[in-house]
Amino acid sequence: xxxxxxxxxxxxxxxxxxxxxxxxxxxxxxxxxxxxxxxxxxxxxxxxxxxxxxxxxxxxxxxxxxxxxxxxxxxxxxxxxxxxxxxxxxxxxxxxxxxxxxxxxxxxxxxxxxxxxxxxxxxxxxxxxxxxxxxxxxxxxxxxxxxxxxxxxxxxxxxxxxxxxxxxxxxxxxxxxxxxxxxxxxxxxxxxxxxxxxxxxxxxxxxxxxxxxxxxxxxxxxxxxxxxxxxxxxxxxxxxxxxxxxxxxxxxxxxxxxxxxxxxxxxxxxxxxxxxxxxxxxxxxxxxxxxxxxxxxxxxxxxxxxxxxxxxxxxxxx
Numbered sequence: 001x002x003x004x005x006x007x008x009x010x011x012x013x014x015x016x017x018x019x020x021x022x023x024x025x026x027x028x029x030x031x032x033x034x035x036x037x038x039x040x041x042x043x044x045x046x047x048x049x050x051x052x053x054x055x056x057x058x059x060x061x062x063x064x065x066x067x068x069x070x071x072x073x074x075x076x077x078x079x080x081x082x083x084x085x086x087x088x089x090x091x092x093x094x095x096x097x098x099x100x101x102x103x104x105x106x107x108x109x110x111x112x113x114x115x116x117x118x119x120x121x122x123x124x125x126x127x128x129x130x131x132x133x134x135x136x137x138x139x140x141x142x143x144x145x146x147x148x149x150x151x152x153x154x155x156x157x158x159x160x161x162x163x164x165x166x167x168x169x170x171x172x173x174x175x176x177x178x179x180x181x182x183x184x185x186x187x188x189x190x191x192x193x194x195x196x197x198x199x200x201x202x203x204x205x206x207x208x209x210x211x212x213x214x215x216x217x218x219x220x221x222x223x224x225x226x227x228x229x230x231x232x233x234x235x236x237x238x239x240x241x242x243x244x245x246x247x248x249x250x251x252x253x254x255x256x257x258x259x260x261x262x263x264x265x266x267x268x269x270x271x272x273x274x275x276x277x278x279x280x281x282x283x284x285x286x287x288x289x290x291x292x293x294x295x296x297x298x299x300x301x302x303x304x305x306x307x308x309x310x311x312x313x314x315x316x317x318x
Contacts, residue, residue, distance in 0.1 A: 015050040018060070032115060037134060061100065092138075122134065124291075138162050145198060160182050177232075185244040186243065203273040236278070237275075237278070238279075239280075242281060276310040278296060293306055
């Protein structure tokens with residue numbers, strides 16, 4: 001998916017393509033942007049010059065990365081840059097804009113890890129002849145999971161990102177949607193399992209009709225799960241672990257699978273709906289790609305490693 005350029009005669013083509021990416025993905029390094037938009041080059045020098053041009057126009061700004069990266073800058077779209085994108089109406093408006101304060105906050109590494117996940121998918125898509133581009137994932141998209149204002153469970157599910165990927169296999173093209181959750185080993189496995197529970201609620205959530213309205217749609221059919229109005233199929237859940245050595249991440253994956261097996265609501269939802277979930281590491285995803293056997297299924301009896309499609313591997317492939 002190509003980026004939507006910002007039409008300013010004084011800016012280069014690359015600078016105009018940069019701003020929508022910064023607006024969409026909140027916070028990126030020059031190296032990440034180079035991999036997204038100029039994958040044929042290894043030097044970040046020209047990319048940094050174009051970022052500085054955006055900065056001189058007040059459209060982008062940078063903050064210093066805090067975590068073990070001395071002097072590295074993280075780039076984001078300013079309020080003026082966001083206004084320019086929204087005025088062009090080429091991209092959906094985001095409810096959340098990153099501010100100078102947010103850019104410098106403790107959320108830096110989590111945001112970068114989400115974008116690194118999208119980057120890994122994009123880079124492997126290029127190698128495979130698939131489609132997943134610089135604007136193929138959106139962060140923190142709200143999904144309602146219950147009606148009313150009662151206390152208790154949250155009313156909204158907010159994945160770290162929703163990613164779109166078009167898989168090409170011969171003459172067949174397949175649109176895949178993923179709910180991405182990234183864990184930098186900063187939350188407990190129990191909290192990760194609670195996120196899976198929220199996805200079970202979304203998979204089974206049927207909106208209540210407004211007062212005085214029928215539970216049937218205008219064509220007489222029963223109102224179905226909310227996700228059917230938004231996606232052609234229920235997106236697969238992909239939990240991506242990072243922030244620790246691979247053996248530690250592998251143990252977390254198996255602990256998460258054990259907790260998922262003990263969640264009766266999650267198991268019921270998986271039996272009633274096309275709910276699928278798996279866990280892998282960012283290191284494995286980046287090294288081997290999404291269609292290698294790097295994903296541990298979190299639902300079902302078969303725990304054999306598979307790919308992001310979360311389908312059992314054929315005997316010939318084992």
